[in-house]
Amino acid sequence: MNIERYQDPKVIRQTLTRRRVAIVGLSGNELRASNFVGRYLLRNGYDVTPVNPREEFILGRKSYASLTDIPDPIDTVDVFRQPSAVPAIASEAVAIGAGCLWLQYGVISFEGAEIAEKAGLNVVMDCCMKVEHARYLGRMHWLGFNTGRISAVRDS
Amino acid sequence: MADREFGFATRTVHAGCRPDPTTGARALPIYQSTSFVFEDAEAAASYFNLQEYGNTYSRIVNPTVAAFEERVANLDGGVGAVAFASGLAAQSAAFFTLLQPGDHVVSSSALYGGTITQLKHFLGKLSVGLDFVDPDDPDAWKAALTPDTKLLFAETIGNPGGNILDIEKVAAIARQHDTPLMIDNTFATPYLCKPLDWGADIVVYSATKFLGGHGTSLGGVVVDSGDFNWSNGRFPVVADPSPAYHGLSFHDTFGFYGYLTKLRAETLRDLGAALSPFNAFLLAQGIETLPLRMRQHVANARAVAAFLESDDRVGRVSYPGLASSPYRELVRKYLPEGPSSVFCFDLPGGREHGVRFIEALTLFSHLANVGDAKSLVIHPASTTHRQLGDAELSAAGIGPGTIRLSIGLEDADDLIWDIERGLAALEDTN
Numbered sequence A: 001m002n003i004e005r006y007q008d009p010k011v012i013r014q015t016l017t018r019r020r021v022a023i024v025g026l027s028g029n030e031l032r033a034s035n036f037v038g039r040y041l042l043r044n045g046y047d048v049t050p051v052n053p054r055e056e057f058i059l060g061r062k063s064y065a066s067l068t069d070i071p072d073p074i075d076t077v078d079v080f081r082q083p084s085a086v087p088a089i090a091s092e093a094v095a096i097g098a099g100c101l102w103l104q105y106g107v108i109s110f111e112g113a114e115i116a117e118k119a120g121l122n123v124v125m126d127c128c129m130k131v132e133h134a135r136y137l138g139r140m141h142w143l144g145f146n147t148g149r150i151s152a153v154r155d156s
Numbered sequence B: 001m002a003d004r005e006f007g008f009a010t011r012t013v014h015a016g017c018r019p020d021p022t023t024g025a026r027a028l029p030i031y032q033s034t035s036f037v038f039e040d041a042e043a044a045a046s047y048f049n050l051q052e053y054g055n056t057y058s059r060i061v062n063p064t065v066a067a068f069e070e071r072v073a074n075l076d077g078g079v080g081a082v083a084f085a086s087g088l089a090a091q092s093a094a095f096f097t098l099l100q101p102g103d104h105v106v107s108s109s110a111l112y113g114g115t116i117t118q119l120k121h122f123l124g125k126l127s128v129g130l131d132f133v134d135p136d137d138p139d140a141w142k143a144a145l146t147p148d149t150k151l152l153f154a155e156t157i158g159n160p161g162g163n164i165l166d167i168e169k170v171a172a173i174a175r176q177h178d179t180p181l182m183i184d185n186t187f188a189t190p191y192l193c194k195p196l197d198w199g200a201d202i203v204v205y206s207a208t209k210f211l212g213g214h215g216t217s218l219g220g221v222v223v224d225s226g227d228f229n230w231s232n233g234r235f236p237v238v239a240d241p242s243p244a245y246h247g248l249s250f251h252d253t254f255g256f257y258g259y260l261t262k263l264r265a266e267t268l269r270d271l272g273a274a275l276s277p278f279n280a281f282l283l284a285q286g287i288e289t290l291p292l293r294m295r296q297h298v299a300n301a302r303a304v305a306a307f308l309e310s311d312d313r314v315g316r317v318s319y320p321g322l323a324s325s326p327y328r329e330l331v332r333k334y335l336p337e338g339p340s341s342v343f344c345f346d347l348p349g350g351r352e353h354g355v356r357f358i359e360a361l362t363l364f365s366h367l368a369n370v371g372d373a374k375s376l377v378i379h380p381a382s383t384t385h386r387q388l389g390d391a392e393l394s395a396a397g398i399g400p401g402t403i404r405l406s407i408g409l410e411d412a413d414d415l416i417w418d419i420e421r422g423l424a425a426l427e428d429t430n
C-alpha cells in the first residue's frame, strides 16, 4: 500500500481551492493540533464546520454530532480521528456528497480511502491541511520550513 | 511531493527563494528590519500563539534568514531549519532544546576544539553528564550509553583529524537506545554527504565555513529530519506541556515540526543568538555555487595531499581521500565525491618546525578558520586546540608538529609551490 498515491500535489492544490470544510474530531482545546488547524483555516477564508458530539460550539461555529447532521453542502471532510473510525466517516462523506476525504497526519486508513475513492471522491492521506495550505498558498517559508517549492514564477 | 524532483544544483540556486511577490526582485531581498507590522490585532495574537505563520521580530523570524534556512533544509532533505548567529550558537541551541539537568551526552572525541570546550563547559554548567568516545569504535559508543543518555554527537569528518564517521552504524546504536543522533556536517556540506539519509536525526552546521564559502560571515544552522519520536517517554522537555509557552506540547501539536518549532519559538527567543539578515543573504548566495566550489576544493585537496604524501620531509598526511587512508571504505560509502578539503599533516620537527613552516608561506593565509575560497593554514596545538591537554589533543588526532590546511580554490600548482617553499625553509636552518 502506497501512501504517496494519496499525496498528489495536484489533488492537494485543487482541494485547497474548495472552501467548505467539515473537521471531524475538531477539539475545543486551544492547544490541540485540530484546534490550530481549524483556527488557521478560518483565518484563511475557509468556511469551517466542526463535527464533535461533545461540544456545542467550537471556534465560534456550531458543532454537529456527525457529518450527516450538517444542513449545508461540504466540499472537504478533514479527519482528526483514530484510523479505525475512518471507514464509517468515509461512508458518511460519500453520503453527504463531499468532494474530498482528507486524513490528517497519522490518520492512515486504506480501507476508508478506498470507500471514498470508489464513490469518486478525492483522497488525501497523512497530510495536514494547514501545512499544505501554508506550503502552496501561505507563508510556511517564512519560518524556515522546507516547502519543496522551486519556481521562478512570480506569485500574484 | 513536488511536481518534479529537481536536482541538487538546481536546488542550491532556487530553494528558499522564489521571486519576491511584492516587487518581483529575483535576488534574495535583504529584509533589514527588526520588526514587521501586523495586519490586525488578531493576526498579532495568532503569530505569537504559533497559530499562523507570520513575521514578528527578527530575533525569532526574518524573511531573508528564512530563505537561507529553507535552502539548507531542502538540500539536506530535512523538514526545516533554524539559523543562528554562529555554528556554536546553533549547537548550543540544538543541545539546550532537547536536554535537561541530569541527562547525559555521548560524543565523539574527534571534534573541532571549540565544540569540545563547549560540550565540556556548557553542558557541565547545565548539570548534563558527558562522555567522549573514539568515534571509530562502535563498541565504545555502545559502552558509553547510560539510561540518561539523550544525545549522540559526532562530526561527519572530524576536525582536524579527518576521522570519517560510520554514520549508519552509530545511527543504529542511537535508534536502539531511543536517542537522537546529531551530526556536525560542516566540512562535508550536503553536497558531499547528507547525514539524514543515513539515519541521523539532526544536522548542525557552522555555515561560516563551506556553506558560505568566502570567509565573510559567521552563521550556523540546525536541520531536523522530523523523524525522531520525541513522545517516546524519554524527552519530557520536548513532549510535555511547556511552561515557557503557555502549556503548549510542541511534539503533540506540531508533529514532525515540533522540535524545530520549539527550537525557534523558545530557544532562539530565549538565547537570542539570531542570524543577521545581511549574513543570511551572503550565506544563501554562497550556497548557490556550493557544488562548483566543493568539486574544486576536493580536486585541489587531492593534489596537495598527494604532493605532501610523496615528500619525505613530511610525516603522516591525514587526508581521508588518499588511497592509503584507513577511512578509504567509509569515504567511498559516505563521501563518494571526496572528503572535503580540510586535513592535517605532521612535521617530524615538532612545534618549532610547525611555526617555521607557516612563517615561510606567502599564499596560504595564517588564520583560525576553514572552508574559505582562499587556502588557509594553522598550527592547532598553539591556536584552535590550545585549551586542550596532551591527552585530549592526541584523542583529537593532533600532535605538536601537526599543521592543518584548508585548501581553497586557487590553482593547485600555486598551492604546491607555496608548500614547497615552506618545506625548504625547514631545511635551510637545519
Ligand SMILES: Cc1ncc(COP(=O)(O)O)c(C=O)c1O
Pocket (backbone or CB within 6 Å): B086, B087, B088, B089, B112, B114, B115, B155, B159, B184, B186, B187, B205, B206, B207, B208, B218, B219, B220, B369, B370
Ligand atoms: C567543524 C566545526 N564545527 C563548528 C564550528 C564552530 O562554528 P562557528 O565558528 O561558526 O561558531 C567550527 C569552527 O571552526 C568547525 O570547524
